[in-house]
Amino acid sequence: MYVLGIWDGHDSGAALLEGNKIIFASNEERFTGRKLEVSFPFNSINACIGYAGIRPCDIDTVAFSTFEPTKTLSRIFPAQKERYYQFRRRRIPKPAIEKMIRYSKYMMTSIGSAPFLQQINNVYMKRALSHIGIVAEEIIGIEHHKAHAATAAFPSGMKRALILTFDGLGDGLSSSTSILEGSEIKRVGSVGSNDSMGILYEQATTILGMRELEDEGKVMALSDYSFPFPFSENKLRDFIKVDGSSMKAKYGPVTQYRMLEKISWSTPREEFAYMVQQLLEVVISTFVENSIDENGINKLGFSGGIMSNVKANMKIAEIKNLDDMFVFPHMGDGGLALGAAMQANYEMNGVTSYRFNNVYLGSGFSDEEIERALREEKGISYQRSKDIAGEAADAICDYGYVLWFQGRAEFGPRALGNRSIVARPDSEEVKEKLNVQIKRREWYQPFAPTILEEDAEEILDDIKIRDRFMTMAYKVNREYSGRLGSVMHVDNTVRAQILGDENRPYRKLITEVKKRTGIGAVLNTSLNIHGMPIVNSPEGALEMMRKSRTRRLFIGNYSVEMVD
Ligand SMILES: [Fe+2]
Structure with missing residues (x-):
């Protein structure tokens, strides 16, 4: 049974599974030469099919991820998606209404998905796939955090684990908590997209004059050039509060952006980066620690964009009650194709584990x-x-x-x-x-x-x-x-x-x-x-x-x- 996973947003790509084997996985940027490509992953899908030596009609199931309103609109109007890509990567001049675009994005993305949206997305997905001869029996939409969670759970090698996703946002959520127990994965908690640590970090990246969804690592690196100060002196300390295993933002995303701008105006760049990085480390490690205590599970699997923050991950590893952790190496949205395929393979065929000791899953040459x-x-x-x-x-x-x-x-x-x-x-x-x-x-x-x-x-x-x-x-x-x-x-x-x-x-x-x-x-x-x-x-x-x-x-x- 072949399951093809597709992701057609930021860092688009495709992945192919056969039973419990990952046959091939790649992102579209490797074929088009445009970093963090957003276009439909035709090349990646063809590479999956070519590597496996199968025909498009041999694919039994296709899985894709995310069907919130903004994603749905981008599938209906792909030119808008391309325009946002050019804007985000600074390939076109800054539009006069840049702030308005940004604010409307925050408002739109906080609306979660609904079943009727999934139906609309199915239609557009089927149409795109028919261009390359794929007429799969099943086309399944997988919710954003389910796809991320699948990558944190199924390749982890763990039988019982707490599965956490920390992200900007997707399908109305910024974080999710699930329990992997034998052959079952069950969601036990979530954090809404208006309380997103990832969005705060993304906003700070933009305010520092860098590209969101791309330069967050630079903010992390810059933060180490600030003189250190205690968290009690951090001006952002109450921007996101953790209570047990819930997370709450002080402001909505639009006000938060304005407040961050205000603080950054009077703060040296490296100091501002330090505040944001310190807040992230405190918020995420406290959340993880509380989740371990609440659920009594000390083996953890992680995915989602925030998990690319290697310094926060170091802090998580230092948690005393943590016994073992696995961070899925393609933790951002570029990993969603594989995540959607794994979740679909779990739902359709009951497959819950993959041998995953390396990431050499892309193109090879004789x-x-x-x-x-x-x-x-x-x-x-x-x-x-x-x-x-x-x-x-x-x-x-x-x-x-x-x-x-x-x-x-x-x-x-x-x-x-x-x-x-x-x-x-x-x-x-x-x-x-x-x-x-x-x-x-x-x-x-x-x-x-x-x-x-x-x-x-x-x-x-x-x-x-x-x-x-x-x-x-x-x-x-x-x-x-x-x-x-x-x-x-x-x-x-x-x-x-x-x-x-x-x-x-x-x-x-x-x-x-x-x-x-x-x-x-x-x-x-x-x-x-x-x-x-x-x-x-x-x-x-x-x-x-x-x-x-x-x-x-x-x-x-x-x-x-x-x-x-
Ligand atoms: Fe995501």
């Missing part, structure tokens, strides 16, 4: 396909190598960094060793070079490391949760703080990927680097140029090599060098 792309590229020399890891490690030591393209693409926002730029972890100079030539990050944004599992204890302090997917920050052991110059943040933390056996070629590379540097870690940043999605294909990798004037690329079994 040696022939890679060699074809290499043959057509000018200005390079290439050869098959018997020791890709050793050669790449040498190049990392010679040039500072290399482009590393192996296996199937990662599903989600992080490059985890298959579409990565890999560099020495101990060189400030390399960090500068990467920033100037490729990444153009803000000065306060740190890079992240991949650390070999066996070295993690030595490099990091107090590892309670071993996170494979770069969803959590860790404090660096004092002895190592001088040796991780290119990957450590100003507060001595790293957003680490702790690598086990899930990616053998990448593990081999880091092991080779360790032989040369003495450190079981590398700098790992995504294989993309500033503002572009992560590279998907060999052609994309070669284009990136050309544009960034990078000397070395290691792609499949091929070692590639730029010819002067």
Whole structure:
């Protein structure tokens, strides 16, 4: 039984399940080249079908997510969705009625979904799918937080867990609490979208002159440049209050935006960022702690956009009563295609668990396909190598960094060793070079490391949760703080990927680097140029090599060098 999941909003994409196997999952941006694409995911669906080697008519069930009024309107009038995308990404000038657009968005999105809306959405979904020959027997709409919760529960490997979603908003809610018990998942609580911690963070991001739904990580990074102060002195401390396992905002979203603007006017940027980040950490960790106590369950699964905040996740991991936690690595709306498919697979076929030890679920390429792309590229020399890891490690030591393209693409926002730029972890100079030539990050944004599992204890302090997917920050052991110059943040933390056996070629590379540097870690940043999605294909990798004037690329079994 094939179940296809579709998400056609912010960071659209598709995912294909067969029984309890995740066959393929990808986001549309990888095919269209537009970061956080919003258009209908035709390319991703075709990639799912192509990878599985099936025909569109073989798909039994299609699941999609979210049918609140704004989402419904965007399906009826896709041009509006495109306009909002251009506006949000600052591709068009700021409209004169920018505030009005923003305020009406807050008001519209607070209205939840209704059954008749689902019917309307079904009609539009069927019509879109018929363009690519999919006439599934079942087309199922999955409520926004059910789809997020499915990703927090079913791949977690846990049999009994508290499942929490923390989000901006979706289908009238900003958060949900469910209990996973054996083969059942049952919702026990929720928070409305007018009391959303995610919306507050999003508003603060906009007020700081950054892009909402995209630059929240920058706010988090900037916050560490403020001098710290106690929560009792935080001017935003009562903007969101937690009481037991409920959350209440002091103001409605429109007034809240005005109040945040007022406070930010007289506050240095980094201090304002600190207030917002501190509020988030306090609100979320208190909510989680109370939920653990109320439900008597200390294993937790998380999803939703807020869970991309690695520092809040670190605070959650520190909760004394928490025994284990799983954060779904594609926690934002880009993960909804897989979530909708998993929830539908649960409802239709009773499937409640998936083997999920890696995220290499996207496009892959054979040696022939890679060699074809290499043959057509000018200005390079290439050869098959018997020791890709050793050669790449040498190049990392010679040039500072290399482009590393192996296996199937990662599903989600992080490059985890298959579409990565890999560099020495101990060189400030390399960090500068990467920033100037490729990444153009803000000065306060740190890079992240991949650390070999066996070295993690030595490099990091107090590892309670071993996170494979770069969803959590860790404090660096004092002895190592001088040796991780290119990957450590100003507060001595790293957003680490702790690598086990899930990616053998990448593990081999880091092991080779360790032989040369003495450190079981590398700098790992995504294989993309500033503002572009992560590279998907060999052609994309070669284009990136050309544009960034990078000397070395290691792609499949091929070692590639730029010819002067
Ligand atoms: Fe969401």
